[in-house]
Every structure is written in C-alpha cells, then in structure tokens.
Amino acid sequence: MKLLLTNIKELLQVRDNPSEVLRGKDMSQLPSIKNAWLYIKNGAIVDYGSMEHKPTYEGFKNIDCTGRVVLPSWCDSHTHLVYAGNREQEFVDRIKGLSYQEIAAKGGGILNSAKKLQETSENELYLQSEKRLKEVMKLGTGAIEIKSGYGLTTEAELKMLRVAKKLKEHYPIAIKTTFLGAHAIPNEFKNHKKGYLDLICKEMLPKVAKEQLAEYIDIFCEEGYFSVEDTNRLLSEAANYNLIPKIHVNQFNAIGGVSAGVQHNALSVDHLEVVTKEDITALKGSNTIPVALPSCSYFLSIPYTPGRELIDAGLPLALATDYNPGSTPSGNMNFVVATACIKMKLTPEEAINAATINGAYAMGLSKTHGSITKGKQANVIITKKIPSYSYLPYAFGSNLIYKVIINGKEIR
Numbered sequence: 001m002k003l004l005l006t007n008i009k010e011l012l013q014v015r016d017n018p019s020e021v022l023r024g025k026d027m028s029q030l031p032s033i034k035n036a037w038l039y040i041k042n043g044a045i046v047d048y049g050s051m052e053h054k055p056t057y058e059g060f061k062n063i064d065c066t067g068r069v070v071l072p073s074w075c076d077s078h079t080h081l082v083y084a085g086n087r088e089q090e091f092v093d094r095i096k097g098l099s100y101q102e103i104a105a106k107g108g109g110i111l112n113s114a115k116k117l118q119e120t121s122e123n124e125l126y127l128q129s130e131k132r133l134k135e136v137m138k139l140g141t142g143a144i145e146i147k148s149g150y151g152l153t154t155e156a157e158l159k160m161l162r163v164a165k166k167l168k169e170h171y172p173i174a175i176k177t178t179f180l181g182a183h184a185i186p187n188e189f190k191n192h193k194k195g196y197l198d199l200i201c202k203e204m205l206p207k208v209a210k211e212q213l214a215e216y217i218d219i220f221c222e223e224g225y226f227s228v229e230d231t232n233r234l235l236s237e238a239a240n241y242n243l244i245p246k247i248h249v250n251q252f253n254a255i256g257g258v259s260a261g262v263q264h265n266a267l268s269v270d271h272l273e274v275v276t277k278e279d280i281t282a283l284k285g286s287n288t289i290p291v292a293l294p295s296c297s298y299f300l301s302i303p304y305t306p307g308r309e310l311i312d313a314g315l316p317l318a319l320a321t322d323y324n325p326g327s328t329p330s331g332n333m334n335f336v337v338a339t340a341c342i343k344m345k346l347t348p349e350e351a352i353n354a355a356t357i358n359g360a361y362a363m364g365l366s367k368t369h370g371s372i373t374k375g376k377q378a379n380v381i382i383t384k385k386i387p388s389y390s391y392l393p394y395a396f397g398s399n400l401i402y403k404v405i406i407n408g409k410e411i412r
C-alpha cells in the first residue's frame, strides 16, 4: 500500500535525526515543513519534503491535504484500557461530596473494578477493551501502553495481560504492556500487605515473565497503597525478570517514590500532581521521564502536574491519558494536549512534543514512533481544515481529526 499526501498546509514534527527525548527548552521547538508532501509505503515513512521539490511516484493513492495539518499520531504512554464495566456510581458519589480516597476506603475504587474484572470472562473483557481501543485509534492514538492492575489475583492479572496481548495481535497500533499487580491491596490481604507482595513476587512475576506478557513493572506508590519500601522491594525483584519500571507516584502525596524510581532506572514516573524540590533534583541528570496525566486532574479536581516548572527546570515531560474507569474515563489525547496548554501552561509546541516524541520515549518506542522521520512507522493524523496547529488545543471541544493513518493504513 502506497500513500502520497500532498499540499499539506504544514507537516509537523519533521526530524531527520530525532533525539530520543526532548528536555527543557528543546521542547519549545517543533520543526515543520509548510506546503509539504509525505510519501508512505509498506507501513513506513519513505520521504517528505516541500511541494516545490516533489519527486514523481507511481501506483499510489493520493490524499490531498490542502488546508490540513499533518502530524505524528499520539503516543499514549499510560493507560489502563483493559478493564471491566464502569464506575459511574462513584462519579455521582463524588459529585455529592465523597472524595476519591473516601470511596476507596469504602471498598470502591480499584477494588470495585477488580471485583468486576474477576467476574468477567477473558472473551468479554477482550470485547469491552477492543471497543475502547478502536475509539482511541479514531481519536488519533497510534501507540499505547496498557497496564494490568484490576485483577489483583494471579489468574485475573494474567487474564488482563493476555487480553492486551491479543489486542496487540489483532490491531495495527503498537501496544506496550505493564504488569501492575501492586495497584491496590485486595481485601483478603487487608491486614497482611506483605503477604500480597509475596504473592506478586513469588507467583505473579514469574508467570508474567514466563508467558512474556509484560515489558514494564508498575506499582501505585502512595499513602494507603504501597510504600517506598514496598516499591524498592518490587522493583528489585522485577529487575531479575528484566522488567523496567514505569511507576505511579505523587498522585496525592510525595512520599519519595520519584527518587525510588530514579534509583531503579525507571523509564518513567507518572502522575506527579504533587512535586517537591527533592523530586526535581532526583530527576535531573537521570533518564527517567516525568509523565503528566491532566485528564485525571480534570476529572478528580486535583492539582495539575506542574509541567511548566518541570520543563523550566530543564526536564523532559510526556503527556498521557491514564484512561481508566475510576480517575479518567477518557482516552482522548486531543483533550490531554488541550488541557496541558490550558491548565498547565504548556505552549502548543511543548504539548505536541510531550504527546508524540516524548510519549514514544516514555514507552520505549523512540526508534519507531513519535516523529516524521524516514523509516519510522507511518502513523499520522491528518486534521480537518484548520487555520494553524495552535487551533488544535485552542478549539478543545471540537473533533478536528479528518483521517488517521496507522502503520500505513487509513483507519478513519
């Protein structure tokens, strides 16, 4: 399949030799070609340039992009897309005054989703998750990370990861998987957290590794969930299976999870709605990327990650959805990019970099995703006719996507 996109108003994120990740001031640069063409063959980006110097190709399908912006598809590096049922009742309870933590303490929250998931068959779980995957692909996501963590038993955690694996086999989108057995403490282990960690380390981890179901390890390092000590133990055990950490830290409290992540060479530390000076110091000079999840802040009415501060400190930043039934029932990366501009004061250039090239880095896909580069996967968004790319976050409530191409195929 060959595609030639012509008369592109502006082709964004064009990098001949892209760096793996963009930090600090570099995030304000978004290289582009105006009045451009882009040639795609066999799922890969072959070449691009200005319409004034367009070579002759044969046997392609032409897409005229007059008035349209073309950019790499979104790289969503943090989701819980595989889950069962929904939690709209908790949403209503929160409107009536209960906090996220109070709902969790009553047996709601993650444990509520775990109960539903344990009762759902693998096939049904696949069908529910597939629906969400199709939806986010149409919204421009071309690479996605999916976590377990709503199983909380060996059987149910494996079920989640097998569903994610099956999605990977059936869809063109790149999927990376993360084992998050340490998402919450199940009721059976309420007064025996160590017993649950033993189960994770001695039974779940070996099975996940044996079936090669995950590349990354995650833990919810937070008061009332797992401590820094638990985090250190799990990440050390997981290293024996070559699982790389991508962890939930600082959502409500800064308890030292960031520096624990950095010490274990985490690829990413995610959430960071609360950030201390020590956290920033720990991240400086490391290869760990902070990941902000502004839709979660929006939905729970909690602080936004101080993205401006992190970038101004010279750090990299990625943006992701956190798609899950409790804190973020939305997988819309367009909303994430807009909210990062509106609430976190990122410029459109910074937000687009954070959601493409840096998102790819945050899930180990820098070589193949996140920029318009020869040889990278042909994953692009073609927008509707818009005045400029800044219009994307500006018109935050409009669907501005005309077409999405993933792996060289038009999926919308």
Ligand SMILES: N=CN[C@@H](CCC(=O)O)C(=O)O
Binding pocket: 109, 110, 113, 220, 248, 251, 296, 322, 324, 325, 326, 327, 328
């Ligand atoms: N905070 C931990 N995990 C999810 C939400 C879990 C839930 O409420 O179901 C998150 O990233 O926000």
Ligand SMILES: [Zn+2]
Binding pocket: 078, 079, 080, 248, 322, 324
């Ligand atoms: Zn999450």
